[in-house]
Amino acid sequence: MPLTTADKRAAFRKMHESGCFALPNPFDVGSAKALEHLGFKAIASTSAGFAWSIGKADNHVTVDDVCAHLTALCAAVDIPVNADFEGGFAREPDEVAANVARGVRTGVAGLSIEDSTGDKSNPLYDRALAIERIKAARAAIDSDNSGVMLVGRCEAFLWGQSDLKLVIDRLTAYADAGADCLYAPGIKTREEIVAVVKAVQPKPVNLLIGASGLSLNEAAELGVRRISVGGSLARMAWAGFMRAAREMAEKGTFAELAGGYPGGELNKMFE
Structure with missing residues (x-):
């Protein structure tokens, strides 16, 4: 019997109580269903992977685009979906709250809000505003007792600000503001990861693998609760597509097509 949205949200919260789990990132309905077929217990959307799938650059999709995408993902699988909700598609806290409510x-079980502005000259929102944005997202989630997990993200490392003290200060502030899970994409070393885990405990930490070469078991030993891969699966899919398409365009040959995944197997998976 299919799980209800409430069931998925309760199961997702339970997953964060102990251990460490992989939270892979599909980029469309087909890849989401494939990950469920492979046995993953939850998935997370990827802003970059989704954007590329509709012919846009990362951070150039609209809240309408993303909400339609998330609705499709949640309806397609019987496992929880965590939303990469970028920066809430707004600057001001009240507008962030309205978008988070959408x-x-x-039907998502989790939703992340990041503190990056998209402006290279001033990449992070001022600390006070960033905190108010998390508080607004928390209030929007709680307004109907949805049970959705809120992930607070500090994007400093991705924007070249590798100041771990700044990251920890912000993550602890986001935790105090109501974030259920904390995330600092771009941290790599064991020392950085352990410092973040200790700073926000007992709240769980999400680690981006792709920026770190750790295995799931190694990350678990450091206290990480969940691991996502961002746009990496999408980039892997595009790598195969571009190799084959470029060979056809530049050489007029088709050898790369021999490496494709068997169509019969795909049909079986999607039956």
């Missing part, structure tokens, strides 16, 4: 209605 995101919650898609």
